[in-house]
Amino acid sequence: MEKTIARPDRTAMPEWLMDEDEYVPQSGGDTFINKSILAVLGVISRVRNQSMTEDSANSAGAAVKLLGTLLTVLYIAVTKQPSFLKFVLVYELIVLCLMKPEIIKKILKVSAAAASLTFIVMLPALLWGNTYSCLTITSKVFLTITAVNMMSFTTKWNGITSALKKVHCPDMFIFVLDITIKYIVMLGDLVLNMLYALRLRSVGRDRSKYGSLAGVAGTAYIKSQEMAVEMYHAMECRGFDGEYKAVVRSRFTKGDAFSLLIYAGLTALFVFYAMM
Amino acid sequence: MHIPDNYLSPSTCVAMTAAMAPVWAVSIKKVKNEVSRSKMPLLGIGAAFSFLMMMFNIPLPGGTTGHAVGGTLLGALLGPWAACIAVSVALLLQALLFGDGGILAFGANAFNMAFVLPFTGYFIYKLIKDRTKSQTGEYIALGAGAYCGINFAALFAAVExxxxxxxxxxxxxxxxxCPYPLSVSVPAMTIPHLLVAGPAEVVFTIVIFAFVCKTSPGTVYEGKKLSFKPLAVLAAVLVCLTPLGLLAAGTAWGEWGTDEISKVMSGGAALGYTPGGMSGGFSWSAVMPDYAVSGMPEAVGYILSAAAGTAILVIIFKLISSMKKGDNGKNNSAA
Structure with missing residues (x-):
């Protein structure tokens, strides 16, 4: 039996649909959307990467790292001896050189940017002949930012919250930090989807860029209100009263011991140079 | 062998740097095309080895000191072009951070130690190695290459x-x-290198090469196991041993400071004056001059400098490898 294929009748098509359309959209309309998408994606991926940081058996616990980093930053800020800074620099370089290239790049990018900004701010001091303070402050900024970033890039977010609990940080503070990080990702996802939608729907030049972005921001705000209410209900249902309980890791790892040894060494050096 | 600033006239420095420029350009191109991304960090470790070997000062006859360079070792491990880059970066680091070797004289130092040395060493190694098949033959080739390489480099430095x-x-x-003519500088540089520094370079080269072949054969032969851990351990051990380099107390020939040079004895008489170009010359204030940290014993400063240098070199080449995208293992599959 012969199959008959139904063909649309060409003559039945309305006249206006046959006309050639000469609409050429003006270019350059969605650069701002793309930029916003990239910025939001950058933040979200940063947080997500953080939670996927692998905890190797040799790395120190988050509490040790947190305290050690705070101590290092304090020493860097207080010391008046450039030689002590050299020791800290060598310590940071050694830790850095053992990390993955991508992470080294990210850490150094941030510290280099901060250090060069400081250098520019301190440039007048250099021109007036005060080389010492210009170089010391620039290197202190570099070392501090590197130390903090080294911790943040090698520790999971939940590791940091549990470390904060271990050092008896108020629950309120931990709660705010925890929720902030989680909601950056959730709201970020929401904003990202809205931006995609905006990009798909915008053709040609957008004459009200601020309006579009304000719409996205406003929707995100309303949504965040709803989420907050929902979260409160969820907290009630589960009986969460805002108190965090850290599951204490009983085991004292090799990494902990090694890090403690290094921080003790730094402390000894700091005291030695402070007494000089 | 690190020529300090003001020992060579600015015009000589410019000429040497100009001579090095095309070599660097070709090296960078070759390394970009030939070294795969996964092997890039090896360049950093290689540069770190060279940096560390240059810290082991050996007392030489005549009251001066010398050191191995490791250019031939890097040539055999990574190829001469990669060795050129690695040694150049190590030299630049020494000049900028530790005041070892001049900033203006960097071109000349790179010409001697990063060009003449690895290329001479590598080609002699290759020449002999291709004619033998045994492992011993390879070691002999390597030793001969290392010995000739460092002595040629010393000769070039002496001529400069x-x-x-x-x-x-x-x-x-x-x-x-520099106040010493060829009749003084050539024997002063070459004889100690022929007698002591050359053999030291041979020993360093063969021992490290044998260690690398045993623990991480992928470094030398394509398709075999490549592991960075033993190399890192070896580097750490070398860092801890660097204070041995302090046992040799003298200053290397041609590396005296402006305060020392007028008292240097040569042919039974002191020089008696400080050359004009030196007293009013260019001076660079390094971060850790002479590998020292104030308030600490020399050995601590030495270890600290060695660790810093090694870490910086590894970081630099890791960063370069992360910039090299998409060609991961391209050359391994091609080989």
Whole structure:
């Protein structure tokens, strides 16, 4: 039996649909959307990467790292001896050189940017002949930012919250930090989807860029209100009263011991140079 | 062998840097095309080895000191072009951070130690190695390459020193830069290198090469196991041993400071003056001059400098490898 294929009748098509359309959209309309998408994606991926940081058996616990980093930053800020800074620099370089290239790049990018900004701010001091303070402050900024970033890039977010609990940080503070990080990702996802939608729907030049972005921001705000209410209900249902309980890791790892040894060494050096 | 600033006239420095420029350009191109991304960090470790070997000062006859360079080792492990880059970066680091070797004289130092040395060493190694099949033959080839490489480099450095008094002197006949003519500089540089520094380079080269072949054969032969851990351990051990380099107390020939040079004895008489180009010359304030940290014993400063240098070199080449995208293992599959 012969199959008959139904063909649309060409003559039945309305006249206006046959006309050639000469609409050429003006270019350059969605650069701002793309930029916003990239910025939001950058933040979200940063947080997500953080939670996927692998905890190797040799790395120190988050509490040790947190305290050690705070101590290092304090020493860097207080010391008046450039030689002590050299020791800290060598310590940071050694830790850095053992990390993955991508992470080294990210850490150094941030510290280099901060250090060069400081250098520019301190440039007048250099021109007036005060080389010492210009170089010391620039290197202190570099070392501090590197130390903090080294911790943040090698520790999971939940590791940091549990470390904060271990050092008896108020629950309120931990709660705010925890929720902030989680909601950056959730709201970020929401904003990202809205931006995609905006990009798909915008053709040609957008004459009200601020309006579009304000719409996205406003929707995100309303949504965040709803989420907050929902979260409160969820907290009630589960009986969460805002108190965090850290599951204490009983085991004292090799990494902990090694890090403690290094921080003790730094402390000894700091005291030695402070007494000089 | 690190020529300090003001020992060579600025015009010599410019000429040497100009001679090095095309070599660097070709090296960068070759390394970009030939070294795969996964092997890039090896360049950093190689540069770190070279940096560390240069910290082990050995007392030489005549009261001066010398050191191995490791250019031939890097040539055999990574190829001469990669060795050129690795040694150049190590030299630049030494000049900028530790005041070892001049900033202006960087081109000349790179010419001697990053060009003449690895290329001479590598080609002699290759020449002999291709004619033997045994492992011992390879070691002999390597030893011969290392010995010739460092001595050629010393000879070039001596010639650069020696032509200075002929070309640049004041009306009274006093030299403006390096005061020793070829008749003094060539024997002063080459004899100690032939007798002591050369054999030291051979020993370092063969021992480290044998260690690398055993623990991480992928470094040398394509398709075998490549592991960075033993290399890192070896580097750490070398870092801890660097204070041994302090046992040799003298200053290397041709590396005296402006305060020392007028008292240097040569042929039974002290020089008696400080050359004009040196006293008023360019001076660079390094971060850790002479590998020292104030308030600490020399050995601590030495270890600290060695660790810093090694870490920086590894970081630099890791960063370069992360910039090299998409060609991961391209050459491994091609080989």
């Amino acid at each position: 020193f020696g032509i200075q008094p002929l070309l640049f002197h004041n009306a009274a006949g006093q030299a403006l830069y």
